[in-house]
Amino acid sequence: WVLAKNVLLQVDDAATSQAILKAWLAQLASEGVGDGCKLRILLLERHADDGSGWWAELRKRESLDSAGAGDLIGNERPQVLPRLSAVEDRRALLADAMRLAAPLLEPPVPIGEPPLSGEDVWFDNRLSQSRPETAPLFLVMAGVHAARHGAPAALALGQDDLLNEMTRIETARLERFANTSGFFDNGKLLKHLVATVTLQQGCALPDLPALVVQEMAAMNYSAPFDEKTVAEYVRNCLAVTDRRVQPMRPDMIGEAFAMTLSG
Numbered sequence: 001w002v003l004a005k006n007v008l009l010q011v012d013d014a015a016t017s018q019a020i021l022k023a024w025l026a027q028l029a030s031e032g033v034g035d036g037c038k039l040r041i042l043l044l045e046r047h048a049d050d051g052s053g054w055w056a057e058l059r060k061r062e063s064l065d066s067a068g069a070g071d072l073i074g075n076e077r078p079q080v081l082p083r084l085s086a087v088e089d090r091r092a093l094l095a096d097a098m099r100l101a102a103p104l105l106e107p108p109v110p111i112g113e114p115p116l117s118g119e120d121v122w123f124d125n126r127l128s129q130s131r132p133e134t135a136p137l138f139l140v141m142a143g144v145h146a147a148r149h150g151a152p153a154a155l156a157l158g159q160d161d162l163l164n165e166m167t168r169i170e171t172a173r174l175e176r177f178a179n180t181s182g183f184f185d186n187g188k189l190l191k192h193l194v195a196t197v198t199l200q201q202g203c204a205l206p207d208l209p210a211l212v213v214q215e216m217a218a219m220n221y222s223a224p225f226d227e228k229t230v231a232e233y234v235r236n237c238l239a240v241t242d243r244r245v246q247p248m249r250p251d252m253i254g255e256a257f258a259m260t261l262s263g
Contacts, residue, residue, distance in 0.1 A: 003037035013249070014043040015054035016201070020242065022058055025069035048078035084136050087128045088117070093136060094127075094151060097143020105148060105169075106176065114151035126155045133159060137250060141166050167256045170248065174237060181233055182224055189216070189223055193234045195261050198247035198254040205243045208234060 011017060021043070033039045048055035055078060059070040084090055094114050102111040115123050132138060133155070141162040146154035157165070171187075174194060178187035196215055197203045203211055208231040216223065216230075223230050239246040248254035 003033060003039060006038045006040075008040045008042065010042045010044065012044045014045045016246075017242075018054040018058055022069045025058070025072045026062075026067065029067035029069065029072040050077065083130075084134070084139075085130070087124070090127050090134055090139055091117070093139050094143045094146065094154075097140045098147045098151070101144040101147040105144075106172065109148050112147065112150065114146065120152060123152045123155060126152075133157070133162065137252075138162055144169065163252060163256045166253045167260055170253065170257055171260065177233075177237060183233075184224070189219075189221060189230070190233060190237060191261060192219065193230070194237055194248060195258040197234065197238065197245055199258050200247075202247050203245045205235065205240070205245060208245060 011021065014021065025041075028039075045054065047053065050056055050059075059073050061070050062068050084093065091114055098113065099111050102109050117124060127134065133142065138159060142151075142154040142157065145157065145162065145165050154162075171191065174191050175187035178185065178190045183189060193212060193215060196211065197208075209227040212227040212230045212234070216227075225233075235245055238248065248257055
């Protein structure tokens with residue numbers, strides 16, 4: 001832990017890494033960091049509660065005889081970020097989402113921009129309203145839709161419409177991947193396996209082939225590849241961190257995706 005310079009570590013979706021963080025912070029608490037440089041750790045999560053959940057578990061004392069994560073955290077408390085209330089901040093986030101989404105869509109589209117302030121009175125008014133759809137996550141979803149259909153059309157959509165659109169895009173992505181990988185089932189198996197991994201909040205890489213076998217048996221389904229090859233394709237569909245295939249994120253899109261398959 002001897003650092004050559006000051007370090008800031010940012011951990012997103014901290015709740016999913018709670019067990020790793022607890023062990024890591026306990027080691028830091030007992031061993032410390034070398035003199036001369038500072039280490040700062042920023043944990044990001046949608047919710048954190050002192051009384052229950054991942055944050056309370058992280059701070060819980062496991063032993064009176066040795067230092068733990070709680071000793072390192074001390075009196076620190078979760079800081080709730082303010083809402084993204086400034087209209088120009090919302091417009092900038094929407095523009096960034098449109099710029100990043102445009103080349104990733106199938107087919108890609110030219111990069112567009114939301115209307116400038118004063119160009120569209122309805123759009124400005126819609127963007128200024130305190131609605132769930134102007135929260136950062138939904139603005140990013142709106143930006144993905146806006147990349148192809150324009151920002152005013154995207155802001156006209158409600159929460160359910162935005163979730164349905166993101167789910168449709170993810171479903172189409174998996175279907176294209178399956179069809180170009182030789183499955184010839186329009187993604188039926190891959191979509192089912194992605195939903196399974198999502199519903200169980202991820203899967204360790206060594207356990208993935210066994211999961212494939214179990215789910216194919218439950219579906220009475222056969223694939224043109226063995227379970228290890230199918231598992232590798234599933235791995236390529238989702239993010240992998242710490243030798244673990246992660247669920248489809250953000251979680252509300254993953255849940256909506258799973259529900260479309262079950263329905």
